[in-house]
Amino acid sequence: MIDADKAVKLTFLGGAGTVTGSKTLVEINGKRILIDCGLFQGLKELRLLNWDDFPVDPKTIDAIVLTHAHLDHCGYIPLLVKKGFKGPIHCTYPTLELTEIILKDSAKIQEEDAERANKHQYTRHEHAEPLYTLKDVMNSLPLFVGHNLHEWVIIHEYFKFEFLNSGHILGGAFVNALANGKKVLFSGDIGRLDPMLLYPPKHVREADYVILESTYGDRLHLQENVKSKLREVIEQTIHRGGILMIPSFAVERTQEILYLIYQLREEELLPKCKIFLDSPMGIDASNTYKRYPDWQKISNYELDRMFEDIYLIQDAEQSRLQVADQKPKVVLAGSGMIEGGRILHYLNAHIDNPDNTLLFVGYQGEGTRGRAILSGSTEIKFFGEYRKVKCEIRHIDSLSAHADYSEMIQWLKGFKNKPQQIILNHGEPHQTDALRVRIQHELKLEVFVPKMMESVLLE
Incomplete structure (x- = not known):
């Protein structure tokens, strides 16, 4: 029998059975801490969850602890604040x-998408509204509290934690927590064992429970x-x-591509473009x-030089001019899964030309335009219309910032x-189940796979 007063209860409000919307609610002695506060992306059935009432009253959450800055881990924060959350949001400085x-x-992007949908009347609603606005974001920023790696942070007497480098993206960190005397490690997203720019994930020596991601649990x-x-x-x-x-x-991913381009230029291996x-x-x-060289294993010299000879476009009018320009060039533009951003304008202008190339350099989530194109879709819908995909499609698979199953097994060892x-x-x-089987077979560890909204008590 578990003593309810001493139990640590985890409830998976997102990121269970999917690679998006990560939110894990930790409840101890009447206190609530939310590990990550991500936005649901991809499949429509998941995106619609962003509009639902939050499963618990946001006013009752004492703090948020953020593993890293990707939208599927932080993107719901403005909405949670809008709904009443007023506690601190703990994260690393980067x-x-x-x-x-x-x-x-x-x-x-949400404001622009809503405005465009209303202007061109391709919304099913009477009036499209953004999920949250820039004003909502600004209201959430004063709640953020930055921390160094290895700095113990006391939320209350039942829960304290430190951040440890996860090697996933700049600032990404494991949450190494002591919860009512139990050692609980939240991986967030775990990086490659030999990242291109960053230091590798920290090897942790002790934990009673490990909450581990499984994005590439079935893949090398x-x-x-x-x-x-x-x-x-x-x-x-x-x-x-x-x-x-x-x-x-x-x-x-943008910084990795620019670093590779810098190396190719230094070696005089790039065509003139x-x-x-x-x-x-x-x-x-x-x-x-550039402001956090200590997080990266490349030299300060390389960090400075990799951004040289790159044409940086901030202004929207300059972007429109480049979209219209037919000259050969290389363009990096967001978003990475083609769910919004300026890449849509380039595709709108150039996706039907077989001389052009669309190169994917990262994970494409289920239900995204990127996944559809990689899976062979010959037509793709954006700006309210379907467009034929005639440009060449290429994919560099091994640039992922997520550890594969072999690297996760090695890290667990x-x-x-x-x-x-x-x-x-x-x-x-299927990814999670594949990793479950491997961990059980190779490491002889007990593995539990929660469903969305499922709770588990840590003894």
Whole structure:
């Protein structure tokens, strides 16, 4: 029998059976802490959950602890604040800066999408409204509190934690918590064991429970020469007079691509062409990277040089001019899964030209335009209309910022004493189940896979 007064209760309000909307509610002795506060993306049935009433009264949540700045982990925060949450939002200092950038961009895109839908009347509603506005984002920013790695943060007498480097994106961190005497580790998203720019994930020696993501629980990343593959795609596209369009995540993936381009230029292996970063959020995120060199294993010299000779486009009018320009070039633009942002305007103008290339360099979630195109869809809908996909489609798979199953198994082997239980979340069902089987078979650990809205008591 579990003593309810001493139990730690976890409820998975998102990120269970899916790779989006991550929210794990921790309840101890009448206190509530929310680990991550992500937005649901992808499938319509998931996106609609963003509009539902929150499962618990936001006013009763004492604090949010944020693992990193990706929208599926932080994107619901403005709405939670709008609904009454008033507690602190704890994160690392780089996460604080990147989250502000990402939330502002999210609000801007939602406002623009609603305005466009109303103007062109392709909304099913009488009047389209954004999920939240820039004003809602600004109201949430004063609640953020930045912390260093390895700094113990006391939420209350029953819960304290420290951030440990997760190697996923700049500022990304594990939440290593002591909850009513139980050692509970929340992975957030765990990075590769040898990231391109960042230091690898911290090996944790002790935990009673590990809440572990499973995005690539069924997959091994290809062992390909990423730099050579990128060079090949750029050369082929420019040679035939085309435009290379790269829908790129503003945080981490954009900086990795720019670093590879810098290396190719240093080695004089790139054809003569202009490289554009047409992403205000990507530009702002890159500036944040420059401010935190200690988080990255590349030299300060490389960090400065990798942004040279890149044409940065902030202004909307400049972006429109580049969209209209038919000259061969390379363009990085958000969003990474083609769910919004300036990449849609490039596709609107150039997706029907076989000389052009659309290059995917990151994970494409279920229900996104990116997943549909990668799966072979010959028509894609945006701006209220279907467009034929005639440009060449390419994909560099091994650039993922998520550990694959082999890397997660290797990381789990770093524990000095075996955890009592592994709880898998943040994965589509077949991915999570594949990782469950591997962990049970190779490590002989107990594994639990929660469903959405399911609760579990940690003894």
